[in-house]
Amino acid sequence: MGDNYSYWEKTSFLSGYDVIIIGSGIVGLSAAIHLKVNSPRLRVGVLESGFLPSGASTKNAGFACFGSISELIEEIKSDGEDNLLQRVEMRWKGLLKLRKNLGDLAISFKQNGGYDIFKAADKSCAQECLDQIDRLNRLLKPIIGKHDIYAVANAKIAGFGLAGVTDLIENKYEGQIDTGRMMDALVKKAAGTGVHIFNNCRVENIQQEDGRHVINTSQGAFDTKSAILATNAFAKELIAEIDVIPGRGQVLVTAPIDNLKISGTFHYNRGYTYFRNIDNRVLLGGFRDINFNEEQTSQPGITDLIQNALEKLLSEVILPGQAPQIEHRWSGVMGFGSELSPIVKKIHPGLYCAVRCNGMGVAMGSLLGEQVADMVEL
Ligand SMILES: Cc1cc2nc3c(=O)[nH]c(=O)nc-3n(C[C@H](O)[C@H](O)[C@H](O)COP(=O)(O)OP(=O)(O)OC[C@H]3O[C@@H](n4cnc5c(N)ncnc54)[C@H](O)[C@@H]3O)c2cc1C
Known part of the structure; x- marks a missing residue:
């Protein structure tokens, strides 16, 4: 008997999309906004399984950071200096984009600084980090544009009221945002550019048909030329071979x-x-x-x-x-995933993904969204 959608509902809401994005987190919404801002005539839809965006973008800690010194040292050990620098650049550029797109006031951005704390039991890790401050400042200078990113800040331990902390290393270019305000601003901006956002609309599968895609959801089938998977941690549920x-x-x-x-x-x-x-x-x-x-x-x-x-x-x-x-x-x-860098790629003609933010999507999400949007062949 079908789904009881009217002719009007089918023509105005369910079909004729140029691009449908699956997932309304920071990556999906950034992709949607970028597509509409660059090409206002495109029909762009976002399908979100939750009543609210229900992934990490509304649940995170709101650190606007490109990596504490101890994290960066671990990343160099597991993945080398070049790959680390690429990721730091993605995080830094992503944060600049986030701030430019939404404005510091809208997301309550505050550059209050970031700190790596070490207790007495962490002495060897602290020493390793202290020894690497000059090297990391030198490596990151071309990206951040500052020479004094990481510095010893033990004099601040007492003022912060921290107990049992023996070493403190500051990153004065780290900031914090209000995550809820960021997502509220993103949703409003996407809607303001004419993006259709559908909540409570869980994508069940994606089928290719005659050069277009049918996106089958808990609310019925949507028709689109292209689709972007922006479901991050949940990516495997739709595309089994993705390494997430x-x-x-x-x-x-x-x-x-x-x-x-x-x-x-x-x-x-x-x-x-x-x-x-x-x-x-x-x-x-x-x-x-x-x-x-x-x-x-x-x-x-x-x-x-x-x-x-x-x-x-x-x-x-x-x-x-x-x-x-x-x-x-x-x-x-x-x-x-098995690698630390995100996956931004074409899966097959007309289907793209931007996933695996590795716990750093507040920082790099705006950039990844725009990168995947730029890949779409319109
Ligand atoms: C506790 C915590 C703290 C964090 N702290 C920070 C931090 O301080 N700084 C930082 O940079 N990063 C942080 N992160 C990571 C950051 O939040 C994520 O990397 C980022 O939000 C990922 O954005 P996304 O858009 O890729 O994915 P998500 O925000 O996860 O969005 C994916 C969306 O897809 C939807 N979805 C999934 N499956 C389907 C489907 N089948 N159909 C339709 N919709 C679907 C989900 O509901 C979700 O809304 C933190 C994460 C967590 C969990």
């Missing part, structure tokens, strides 16, 4: 804290754990590394093991001697 492995990240946010001393974005344990100030509260997340297997999932969920580890760090190091109330807890899913 989900990795869940858990987060908590405290109640407001009187005289909160930390200001900025903080990285611990090579970036696996992170915290920041937001609205006089502490946002703290990470510890995925203490239970990699269970956290390698695209299912939402929080676990006692990780939440307890977060709370221990909170009460012992970040807010020593205080017993802050925890008001929010959630999880989000990132896209990792």
Whole structure:
């Protein structure tokens, strides 16, 4: 009997697209906006499975960062200097694009600095990072345009009220944003350019037919010339051969804290754990590394093991001697894989993808979205 869509609904909402983007995270929305801004006559649609964008873009920590020094050293070890520099450039250029496209006010961008913290037990890691400050400043200067990116900042430890921290390395060009405001601004900008965004519309499969694509969804079939997969951690559910492995990240946010001393974005344990100030509260997340297997999932969920580890760090190091109330807890899913760099490519004629942000999509997402949009053969 069919789906009961009217002729009008089919012609105005479900068919005739030039490009359909699957996933309304930062990558998908950036791609959609870029297509419409450059070619206003294009019909561009975005299909999103969630009631809200339901991937990492609304669940992250809002660090506007291109890498703490301990993370960068790990990346050089596993993937070499050249690949690391390419990724740092993607993150830096992505952040500049995000700020230019939406404006610092709209996303509450603040350059409060970023810090790598080390406890006494992390002395060897701290020493390795201290030894590499000059090298990394030299390597990153052509990208960031500054010579003094990383510097010892032990004098600030007491002012931040951190306990048990023996070394602090600052990155003064790191910033923070309000993630919710960023996504709100992206959704509004996409809608303002004439992009159709459909929520609660889960894509089930993509079929090629006569040089066009049929996108079968929980709400019916959409017809488009081209499609972009921007589903990051969930990419394999639609294209099995894509090398993306989900990795869940858990987060908590405290109640407001009187005289909160930390200001900025903080990285611990090579970036696996992170915290920041937001609205006089502490946002703290990470510890995925203490239970990699269970956290390698695209299912939402929080676990006692990780939440307890977060709370221990909170009460012992970040807010020593205080017993802050925890008001929010959630999880989000990132896209990792066997390689650290993102995948931006044509899968077959008319089908493209921009996925595997490796936990850095706030930084590189605007750039990846625009890159994949530029690949589309119109
Ligand atoms: C806890 C946490 C903290 C993070 N902190 C930071 C940070 O501080 N800085 C930083 O740079 N990055 C951070 N990240 C990573 C960053 O959030 C992601 O890399 C980025 O949001 C990925 O954007 P995306 O658009 O590629 O994917 P997503 O935002 O995941 O968007 C994919 C979208 O596709 C939708 N979707 C999936 N399957 C389907 C389907 N079949 N049909 C329709 N829609 C579908 C999903 O609902 C989702 O909305 C963090 C991530 C997490 C989880």
